[in-house]
Amino acid sequence: MIIVKENRVKAPIPDNDKKGLVSTIAVNQKGKIKDLRVKVNIAHPYVGDLHVELISPSGKSVVLHNRTKAGSKDLKVTYGKDILEPLLGTKANGNWQLKVKDVSSRDNGILTSWRIRLSNDTSKVPSEINIPDNDDKGLVSVQEARYSGLVTDMKLNVDVEHSYVGDLHISLVAPSGKTVVVHDRKGGSKKDLKETYGKDVLEDMIGEKTLGKWKLVLKDFSPRDKGTLKAWKLNMKFQSIDDLKKVEGIGPKIEQILNKAGISSFSRLSATSARKVKEVLESAGDRYKMHDPTTWGEQARMAAAGEWKKLEKWQDELDGGRVA
Numbered sequence: 001m002i003i004v005k006e007n008r009v010k011a012p013i014p015d016n017d018k019k020g021l022v023s024t025i026a027v028n029q030k031g032k033i034k035d036l037r038v039k040v041n042i043a044h045p046y047v048g049d050l051h052v053e054l055i056s057p058s059g060k061s062v063v064l065h066n067r068t069k070a071g072s073k074d075l076k077v078t079y080g081k082d083i084l085e086p087l088l089g090t091k092a093n094g095n096w097q098l099k100v101k102d103v104s105s106r107d108n109g110i111l112t113s114w115r116i117r118l119s120n121d122t123s124k125v126p127s128e129i130n131i132p133d134n135d136d137k138g139l140v141s142v143q144e145a146r147y148s149g150l151v152t153d154m155k156l157n158v159d160v161e162h163s164y165v166g167d168l169h170i171s172l173v174a175p176s177g178k179t180v181v182v183h184d185r186k187g188g189s190k191k192d193l194k195e196t197y198g199k200d201v202l203e204d205m206i207g208e209k210t211l212g213k214w215k216l217v218l219k220d221f222s223p224r225d226k227g228t229l230k231a232w233k234l235n236m237k238f239q240s241i242d243d244l245k246k247v248e249g250i251g252p253k254i255e256q257i258l259n260k261a262g263i264s265s266f267s268r269l270s271a272t273s274a275r276k277v278k279e280v281l282e283s284a285g286d287r288y289k290m291h292d293p294t295t296w297g298e299q300a301r302m303a304a305a306g307e308w309k310k311l312e313k314w315q316d317e318l319d320g321g322r323v324a
Helices: 081-087 199-205 252-260 266-270 274-283 296-304 308-317
Strands: 002-007 011-013 021-027 032-043 050-055 061-066 075-079 094-102 109-121 129-131 139-145 149-162 168-173 179-184 193-197 212-220 227-240
Touching (some): 002 021, 032 050, 032 061, 032 081, 032 094, 050 075, 061 075, 061 081, 094 109, 129 139, 129 212, 139 227, 149 199, 149 212, 179 193, 179 199, 212 227, 252 274, 266 296, 274 296, 296 308
Antiparallel strands (some): 002 109, 011 109, 021 094, 032 109, 050 094, 129 227, 139 212, 149 227, 168 179, 168 212
């Protein structure tokens, strides 16, 4: 089985900090690793400052980059079997961690994203999960999304082996608890259910936060006919979401208002005019008319670019997000 998972981090790497930045990707599929590749995308003006390490669920680690390529800008590299060989044969499931340290001062960088691609040997791993027969609790299968954003599109693939699909009730549950029923005892005596559900069925999930545990709940409401969940897969397109409260002048309530208006990332806020932001605030009620978003766009631009020290220095000169 080939597994590909990506974490779009867009997080600043602490400058001259021994602890560094740690980003995690969770792999739920069991088995021993047969092949492994890791793609790293780091924006940094001087990659000779960087130390990058991959830590597997078993605790074994491999150094990917150790202060080489001095004078070079940015680190966009795919690491393969030649470097990752020590991790072959270890378990696939669990938390994979990428640890990035900037061991020198002055030059700031951002871990933009990283991706793990592995193939695992599942010959000794059960590939089927039994659905309890005539049981109200049913079967709950969980997949965890580690990236943060708002769902813009979604597809759900479900593969169930069952002798009478009219017995089945299947629903998808978001991390927030919102539930969408995708199959409700349809199909009568038809055998097996292998379906792809799209935006037409999952429309209520648009706008949900991606981060967290997504659950597929399967119930068999009649006795005698038994079934198994062979596989299920959730594909999501999402809009990045950032902590807009890092922009001076924006608090939790205003962040909610901006998110509802489709402004959920630093890049989106930086591309939105102060006039438009003002209109969004005014439409939320009289209490928000007093806020001045004039500097928010430039603050957001600095945040999106990872210019945190420059932003902090400017914020020290601002008064509640306004030019003093």
